[in-house]
Amino acid sequence: MVSDEAVIGCPGTLVIGTRGAAGPGEVLVRIRGGSETFLAWSEEPLPKGTPVLVIESRGTRQVDVMEWTDPVGDPGSDLPDGPR
Template structure:
């Protein structure tokens, strides 16, 4: 089966955690107006419930993923870029 290019860049949630080099997990990906499950591989172990980004399609409903946090939903902690960072 050919790689599924439509899933690259999509986000999903791990329904079974990955074990890094120890083996894959399973991810529920938001794609094509719905959700689909794929076998998920990652370089490092990721826990069940983690939000991930699909970075590669391996074919046969298998993907490579990495941990992901939406910068619009999860802003970084610390001073805002426009606040100058100093006391007033």
């Protein structure tokens, strides 16, 4: 399995909620000049729309995430196309 280290540390938003140990959700992450989706695994179930931080790559477009609030408070973080 090849790890995608570029995604580690990136914030994202769950577009499909996670189910904890029962299964993954899906996260939208702004990376490499665009947006990409990854299967997202978390320790606890997280609902759709939860802001998360990618903490590990499982390889092949799968990541581990945790709920996260941007301490800087990026005013465009909740907009699909970034700040305007």
